[in-house]
Amino acid sequence: MTVLKRIILLGLVIGVILPMIPLFVWAFSGSWFYPSLLPQSLSLRSWSYVFHPGSRILEALFNSFFIAASVTILSLIVGVPAGKAIGMYRFKGKTIVEIILLSPALIPSMTVTMGMQVLFIRYGLSETLMGVILVHLIPTIPYMTVSMSAVFSHFDISFEEQARSLGAKSLSTFRHVTLPAVFPGMVVGAMFSFLISWGQYVLTLMVGGGRIVTLPLLLYSFAVSGDNSLVGALSLVFIIPSLVILVLSSRFLTGESSGMGGFGGV
Amino acid sequence: MIDLRLKGVSKSYGKNTVVKSLDMKIASGELIALLGPSGCGKTTILKIIAGLQQPDEGTVFFGSQVMNSVPAEKREAVMVFQNYLLFPFMTVEENIAFGLKMRRTDKAVIKERVNEILALIRMEGMGRRKPSELSGGQKQRVALARALVLRPQLLLLDEPLSNLDAHLRDEMRELILRVHREFQVTTVFVTHDQEEAVLLADRIALIFEGNLHQFAPVRDFYERPQSERVASFFGNSNFLKGFCSGQAVETELGAFKTPLTGENESGRTVSLMIRPEHIIPGKGEDNSFLCPIRSKIYMGSFIRYRIEVGEGLWDVIDGPEARKGYEEGESAWFTFPPHMIWLV
Numbered sequence: 001m002t003v004l005k006r007i008i009l010l011g012l013v014i015g016v017i018l019p020m021i022p023l024f025v026w027a028f029s030g031s032w033f034y035p036s037l038l039p040q041s042l043s044l045r046s047w048s049y050v051f052h053p054g055s056r057i058l059e060a061l062f063n064s065f066f067i068a069a070s071v072t073i074l075s076l077i078v079g080v081p082a083g084k085a086i087g088m089y090r091f092k093g094k095t096i097v098e099i100i101l102l103s104p105a106l107i108p109s110m111t112v113t114m115g116m117q118v119l120f121i122r123y124g125l126s127e128t129l130m131g132v133i134l135v136h137l138i139p140t141i142p143y144m145t146v147s148m149s150a151v152f153s154h155f156d157i158s159f160e161e162q163a164r165s166l167g168a169k170s171l172s173t174f175r176h177v178t179l180p181a182v183f184p185g186m187v188v189g190a191m192f193s194f195l196i197s198w199g200q201y202v203l204t205l206m207v208g209g210g211r212i213v214t215l216p217l218l219l220y221s222f223a224v225s226g227d228n229s230l231v232g233a234l235s236l237v238f239i240i241p242s243l244v245i246l247v248l249s250s251r252f253l254t255g256e257s258s259g260m261g262g263f264g265g266v
Numbered sequence: 267m268i269d270l271r272l273k274g275v276s277k278s279y280g281k282n283t284v285v286k287s288l289d290m291k292i293a294s295g296e297l298i299a300l301l302g303p304s305g306c307g308k309t310t311i312l313k314i315i316a317g318l319q320q321p322d323e324g325t326v327f328f329g330s331q332v333m334n335s336v337p338a339e340k341r342e343a344v345m346v347f348q349n350y351l352l353f354p355f356m357t358v359e360e361n362i363a364f365g366l367k368m369r370r371t372d373k374a375v376i377k378e379r380v381n382e383i384l385a386l387i388r389m390e391g392m393g394r395r396k397p398s399e400l401s402g403g404q405k406q407r408v409a410l411a412r413a414l415v416l417r418p419q420l421l422l423l424d425e426p427l428s429n430l431d432a433h434l435r436d437e438m439r440e441l442i443l444r445v446h447r448e449f450q451v452t453t454v455f456v457t458h459d460q461e462e463a464v465l466l467a468d469r470i471a472l473i474f475e476g477n478l479h480q481f482a483p484v485r486d487f488y489e490r491p492q493s494e495r496v497a498s499f500f501g502n503s504n505f506l507k508g509f510c511s512g513q514a515v516e517t518e519l520g521a522f523k524t525p526l527t528g529e530n531e532s533g534r535t536v537s538l539m540i541r542p543e544h545i546i547p548g549k550g551e552d553n554s555f556l557c558p559i560r561s562k563i564y565m566g567s568f569i570r571y572r573i574e575v576g577e578g579l580w581d582v583i584d585g586p587e588a589r590k591g592y593e594e595g596e597s598a599w600f601t602f603p604p605h606m607i608w609l610v
Contacts, residue, residue, distance in 0.1 A: 158351055161318045164338040165345040165422075166365035166412065176364070180355045 016246070020239065026232025046233035056213055061237065064198060064214040067129065068241075071136040071197040072190050075144040078137075079193075080186065083148020084178075088157055105142035112138060113206050120207060127211040135207045136200055140193040147192070151185030191245040198241055268329045268342070268419045269294045270315065270452060275324030277310055284310050286476040288324070292454065297446050299467035300456045301499075307476040308456040309348075312422050315454065316345040328419065339368070342419035348428065350409040352397035358384075358408050359393035365416045383411045386448075387441065403434040407441065414445060423455035427462055439466055460487075460500055472496055488541070493610050497539055504545075504580040505610075506538045515609065518576035523552045524607040536609040540602055542581035547571070547590040550601030558597045573600060 026032070030043030050057050085091070086098055104112065113135055117126065125131035155178065163173040179186075201216040208214070215238050222230050270292040277285040284307035292298050300308040313319040315326060317338035326333045333341060344365070352361050359380055366376045384390050387407040397405060406426065413421060426442060427435045443466065446453050457463050463470045464484050471481040480492045491497035494505055508517035510531065515522045515538050522538055548554075557573040557580075571582040571592065582600060584590065592598045 156351070158347055158349070159353070161313070161316075161338070162345070162347055162351040163353075163364070165316050165318060165343075167339045167368040167416065168364070169339055169368075172368055177353060180353075 020236075023232045023235045023239075026228045027236050029229050029232070032228075043229070046227075046229045049230060050233050050237065057215075057218060057234065057237075060213045060215050060218045063129070063212060064216075067133055067136060067204075067212075067214065068194045068197040070133045071140055072194045074133070074137055075140040075193045076186070076190055078141050079144025079148050079189065080182075082141075082145045083150075084152045086145065087149035087152030088155065101145050102142050104138045105146070109135075109138045109203060110206075113203055117206060126207060127209040129212060131207045132204050132212050132214075135203045136197045138203070139200075140196050143196060144189050144193050147189040148182070148186065151182045151189070155181055188249050191249055195242060195245055268452065270420060270454070271327040272311075272315070273325045273327065275311070275314060275321045275326065277307070277314060277319065277321050284476050285314070285321070288476075288478055290471060290478065290481060292452060294452055295450045297443075297453045297466060297468045298455070299463035299470045300454060300473060301460060301463040301470050302458065302473035304458050306473045308458075308473055309424055311473075312345060312424055312454065312456050315420070316343050316422050317341045318345065343422055344413040344416055344418040344420070345422040346409050346413050346424065346426065348425040350397075350405040350429075352400075352405055352408055352412075354397050356397075357393060358389070358395050358397070358400070361397065361408055362393075362412045362415050364412060369416075379415050383415045386414070386445070387411045403430055403437065406430060406434075406438060410441070410445070414449065414451075417449065418451060421451045421453045423453065425457055426455055428457070428459070435462075442466060464500075472499065490608060491539070491610060494537055494539070497608075497610065502542050502581055504540050504542060504575070504578075506575060506578065507535065508538050509533055509535045510609075515607075519555055522602060522607060523604045524609065525604060526607065526609050539608045539610055540606055542570070543583040543585075544603065544606035545580070545582045546601040546603065547582065547584050547592060547598065548601060549599040550603070552604050553602040553607075554599050555602070556597050557600050559592055559594055562592065562594045573598075 025039065027046055028042050028044070029039035030041035030045065032039035049055050082101055086094065086101070116135065120126040120131050120135075125134065159177050159181070160173050163177040164170070168176065199216060200214075201220060204212065204214050204217060208217075210217075215234070219231065219234050219238060222234060270290075272288050272290040275285055275288040276283065288311065300311060302308050310319060314321050317333065317336060317340075321334070328342070352358075353364065356364070362380045362383060363376050366379065371379075380393065381390075384393055387410065389404060389407060389411075392400075392404070397408070400408065406429070410423075410426070423442070427438055430438055439462075442453070442455075445451070455466065464487075467484060469481065469483050470487060472479045472487070474495065480487065480496050482490070487496065487500040491500065491503075494503075497503045497505075506517050506519065506522075508515040508522070510516075510533065511521070512532065513523060513525075515524060515536060517538060524538075555575075557575055559571055559573050560579060561572045563570045567586060569584045571584065573580050573582055590598070
């Protein structure tokens, strides 16, 4: 193990694992008062609340998941072709298209959402799942487009020409040649889009108007009310996708299956 | 098999014209080299034939059919790229089968034809390997096999030998010739190496800056080049300015007899050309001149003289059987046989 790897590992432990320990302890604590270092009693009270049908937590979990998944798919649908165009081709007005596509990442999404809210109310999108999904796309589409254009810029367009010359139509060329090459990069982009949506608080609150309840919204309200045990349990649920994605993306970003460099070395 | 015709084909990228009004006719079953220095537009021509680039102007014919609007995947022309472009996540077999799979060929037929072609490129038993496990020569053979398995009407090869080292080149050249004989496929290949073109092609199309300078059988480039530039691209040659006068060319050295002057009107200025190896040391019947010898270099199998001809310096190659033993500094007779002289 190199020194660099040790440092990265240490950073991961300090930055990711350590802050989770108090959450973990809280989640299983019964009563825990100052100045004791550990809870006086352990309890599964918070967990039974989390999984209780009346608690709205399952509903929030479902909403969060449904919204994040939809946002991811929609970002892929827009971001992959857009990233391909920007990363691989030169065309007239490319700079303008780039600026338009990236501007949502540059302008604070709060300001845009204020204006969009007016339109959303008019078209009945306010306080709906659809509305929340749409507003989550503001940060995720630029993110997906930028990361996909980086992936595609490493892809040698000659591979597509070769496939076509061998008789593959454009759809088959994409499916059999381009997609396998950019797939790892695409998965990483998708996972991070999922996370961006999963952790979204302000945009959800503004457009969802409190009607559309997601995990961050619940987490925040419990945190304000001061129920640390519940906050701990909920945080652990909330953090699961992040951990899964952290592990998966490190798999995709390192080792043999790394596709960020396209077909490097062949 | 089909014949191929390009009529007035032009292509520019921005202000840069890479192919200029190209006319070419390639007969069915021919093996043609597109030869020229790097960046002269050869690969663009190949891509236009393959359908991967659209010409700005002009027409591409396969036989009598206009191909301009036919997409690459529908053309019976397969291009093999310079850097092989094997699909890295597919095995050798899957790479070779790719085109057949796209054509929805029956699985049993695919298997049979893949095995057949693996035998042809002498890579039996290597079908399960990944491209990353192959050597450069093997990759090149798989790339060729991937095209051949489709039994195309037209095979387009971009610098097929340039990435290989010397002995692999010979092997690959043999393979291309064998394949060409066996499949009788019309083949066009691109190269910047005139030796490669000479060794492989039936005819060579020599291209400079997007212009076709000469399209002729290989011998013509040595014996009947169309310009000084073409002559210089194919080996060493000597030039002398002069003008036609009756049966001879008048130069500052004197009159050179040549049977070619009949085709030229008197008074026309020409460049007289002769190859160093065609000059005979010693006095002959015609065209013998006394020339000062500037230098003499012993090269083993031959001797190279550098002689003064008028104001210029000419090379003379003297083979071992005709060694005259001339020395540096003396003036000696050299004969320039009339039938070896070419006018450009």
